[in-house]
Amino acid sequence: MSTRALSRRNFLALSGTAAASLVAAACVAPEAAPAAGEGEPMMETIELNHWGFSGPIWESIWEAIPDTYPNMKVNPTEIGDIVFGDQKYLTAVAAGTGPDTALQGRHTFLQFAAKGLYQDITETFDVSDLNQDDFAPVQFDETVWEGKIYGLPWDTDVRFLYWNRDHFAEVGLDPDQPPTTWAELEEYTDKLNIRDGDEVVRYGFVPYLYGNSWMWLWAFQAGAPSLSDDKRTVLCDDQIWIDTLQWLVDFYDNYVGDFESANSFQQGVQSAGLGLPFVAGKTSMSATGSWHVGDLLRSPGVDYGTAPAPIPAGGIKSTWSCGFSIIMAPGSEHPEEAFQVMRWFTGTPGWDALATADVAEAKRTWEREQLEGDPKFWPRLACYLPALEHLEKTYLPELGEIENSTWTLSLDALRNWTHGCGSVMGLAALQYWVEMDNAARNALSKKMTPEEAMLNCKTLVQEATDQAWEAIDNA
Amino acid sequence: MAATTPALSTPTARGFWKSLRGREALSFYLFIAPWTLGFLAFILGPIVASLALGFTRYDIILPAKWVGLENFRDLIADPLFRISLGNTVYIVLMAVPLGMVVSFLIALLLNQKVRGMAAYRTGYFIPSIVPAVASAALWLYLLQPQWGLVNGFLDLFGIKGPTWLASTTWSKPSIIMLMVWASGGTMIIYLAGLQDIPDTLYEAASIDGASWLRRLVHVTIPLMTPTIFFTLVMGIIGTFQVFSVVFVLTDGMGGPLNSTLVYLIYVYRNAFVFFRMGYASALSLILFLIILVLTLANVRLAGRWVYSEVEME
Structure with missing residues (x-):
């Protein structure tokens, strides 16, 4: 036996052995299958x-x-x-x-x-x-x-346009007539915007940042392609994407103003506990998803309508689903x-x-928030069609006219004019999502021109798509 | 020899472990054993694997494919690598000195003999032990542009506060503010260092007529340089690895527009969002080298400004 103190080498060796034992102990051995004939209950859970x-x-x-x-x-x-x-x-x-x-x-x-x-x-x-x-x-x-x-x-x-009927009436617009084209959307937004000096009191409409439209909704309405048919080529550099982003930039310049200010206005509304800007009456129109009806049911004061989102000249009625x-x-x-x-x-x-x-949760919400009237439940859109029909028959009769017309609009979109988010982004979906968002934000905050932003998106997403295909082709 | 050695050595070995030196050695090994065991079991393997994975393309599912230096070539051309490194260096350059100066000044104040000092010390130390997620959530409220306390305070003086975390200009300063606010750990280290300075030195300086400022410059700061050196090195290492606070403040995205995309967020994004483990490992390797070089440089330069009472052997 050595007469020296525990040497560094020995200590490390000991530690290594102990660590290996720890790891080995952590690896649970697979359970052995029960031997044939062992008495098991008939209805094993x-x-x-x-x-x-x-x-x-x-x-x-x-x-x-x-x-x-x-x-x-x-x-x-x-x-x-x-x-x-x-x-x-x-x-x-x-x-x-x-x-x-x-x-x-x-x-x-x-x-x-x-x-x-x-x-x-x-x-x-x-x-x-x-x-x-x-x-x-x-x-x-x-x-x-x-x-x-x-x-x-x-x-x-599905995504579509919500508009506040009271706000429309307030500025002399027909509450039953939502904008149907991008030109009308601009005109209506201009009328609905309210400012007190430099301070925004209410936005008429804020595309991209508010609601849940992203760039996809507007570009699809303009007929933009996202991928080639074989899903190998990313097409976010198509001229339609660039033009769509240019339209969004122009919209901000003319009717919204500074991108950062619009962003912080929304954050402010939400962190003050007022909810989403449309629910809080801080924007008169919103392009967002069918689920928003549920938010509005809990805010009975908002008199609203729903319609397909406005389309550009020569565009097509369209939306997207996830x-x-x-x-x-x-x-x-x-x-x-x-x-x-x-x-x-x-x-x-x-x-x-x-x-x-x-x-049951709706009932609790109504009690907790002391909301007026009976608890209301807005069903999600089930992909299994018999279940969708079942939900419709069970819950829609309990809801009002606007919820029923919005349900009809949702089903029409689902059956006839929606894009699936999964099929439009391909094998580099994560990168596509992130880079499209970066492209829009870069252009809207004037860090890049729309063309530079979309070309940058194309480069990055194409590289990721090529790598994904290379792995599949070589597998 | 075989017959004599055990007879001679056994009592000596027993004697060693009973001796003061032996007991000290045993204590030393016992104290470092938990960390060492944890390191060997859970950290060493991933470190070695990460070094190797930096030279592969690996998406977790398919086997890693050796690509040589491709990842390193890619990162030279990658604008986000430059942006994330730039953001991190900016935060290091601002947050480390600022945190050190603020901590030092607070430590000087908290080193006074005043009633209720323990409460003050606790108050300044608490932010450093608030979990990163909680402090980030708190600062989200404080920095909220419309109703946040910070802009509310600025408003009292007629200053329209910026949009802080929503602004590409102010997002990094917001993070730096949070980091400085949470530098109570450094403050405590300084406080310990200050209390280690013998009163006799101050007394001698006072007798010689030295003012408070001269005592600070000629007694306090020189004797604190070993402590300052330690906090500088640890501060640089820690700040290069800033992650959780930024992750919570920006929903893991490093926004707006990559203005808070710090290095480790970019590593994480590549590894666990895009599953580019090879590339993320290459990025990690580069960060390791940067920190290593800076630490070695610091150690090298320490001789020029760090005061040591003990003569180096």
Whole structure:
């Protein structure tokens, strides 16, 4: 035995051994399969892990699953960010520790499906009682990559124009006549703007920053393409995109003013607890999604109308939709049950469970905020058409005229004139989303010309798209 | 030899661990063991992997593909690399000296013998132990352009405050303000350093007729230089790695218009938003080299201005 103190080398060796033991201890050995003949109960409860939204509403939804499948238990877990990055899901699947099912944002769906992050469910789907025609076609197509089905679309939305009828009447505009063209939108905005010296009291309309239109809504109405048919070429440098961005810049110059000021005005309204600018009466028109009806139901003082967003001269009535789909993660130990969960969640029972929880939440909101009248519930747009019909029959009769006409408008858009966010962004969807936003903000805050901004977007997104295709081509 | 060594060495070894030096050595190893074990188990592997991944293209799902120096060539041409490095250097250049000066001045004030000093010290120290997410959320309210307290205060003097985090001009200063506000840790280190200065030196200087300012310049600051050096080195290392505060203040985007896109946000965005692990690793390697060079330069230059009472062997 050495007569010296514990040497540095020995200490490190000891530490290394201990650390290795720690790591080895942390790696749980796979559970052994039960030996044949071991006495198991006839109705073994199968537990599935689902990653998605969290909170009391979501827990109560999953508690309803044994009503349909008594031998199933779903353990829901918060998935984290599924719009920008989806770090938790991706790293877990790569490590082989993913859930059985998960909700996934639709705009990145193809990007992730192409990487093999979702289980191919084509065969299971084909032998099930489901039919592709049962789903909203645009949203179903976005779960299909190279002819294979990778998920079931759950909910969606559409975007259109909301206008404040009282504000219209106040400035002499016909409250029943929303603007239908970009020229009218400019004219109406000019009339509806209110300023007190340099201070903005109310904006007539703020494209891009307020609501949820982004650049996509306006460019699609002008007929802009986003990708080539083979999804390999990014087309955000098309002249239509540049012209659309130029129109937005001109709109700010003429009717909104400084981009930063408009941004901070909105932040101010929200942080003062007044809600969104349209709900707070701080803007007279808003281009945003169908979900906004739910916000307005909680603000009964706003008398509003809804219509397709105005289009440019020679443009086309158009909008865009996003939403979420449910997928099965590769490596699920219970693929049959996982598919049943997906089927249940996107189907009428799942939507019923959500609606029941949402109605209860609406009641709590009405009580908490001491709102006038009975609690109101605005259903989401289900992609499974029988569930959509069921929601319509169950909940729309309880709502007013404007909610019913907006529902009709939403269904018309969904069936006839929407773009799917998943199919327009391709295999570099995340980069496309981020760089389009950067392009718009660069141009609107005068850091770049619209042409420079869109060419910059093209360079960056094309590079990411090329890399994604290279990985697929070489796989 | 084999027969004699154990007989001779065993009592000596036992004796060593019982000796003062042995007990001190044991304490030393026990104290550093938690960190060392954690480092070996959870950090060393990723560091080594990251060094290697910097030379690959790796998206987590597909196996890493060796691309040599491609990532490093790409980052030379990458405007966001330059922007993120520029933003970080700006914040380091502003926040580190400002934080040190403010902390030093506060430490001087808190080193006075006044009633209730413990409460003051606690008050100034608290911001540094508020979790980054909570302090960022607090500053979001303070800096809110319309109704925030900061602009409300400026309004009292007829000054129209900027839009702070929504402004490309004021977003970085907003972050610097937050960092300076949270520099209580540095203040405590300075306070400890100040209390370590023997009163006899001040007494001697006073007898010689030195004013408060001369005592500060000729006694306090020279004797504080080892502490200042430590906070400078740690401040530069820490500020180059600023992340959580900016992440919360800007929803992880480094906006507006990349004006707060600091280096680690860009690393994170590449790694966990775009899943370009190879590129993110290359970026990390560059940051490591920058910090290494700066730290070595600091150590090298320390001899010129850091006062040491102990004669170097």
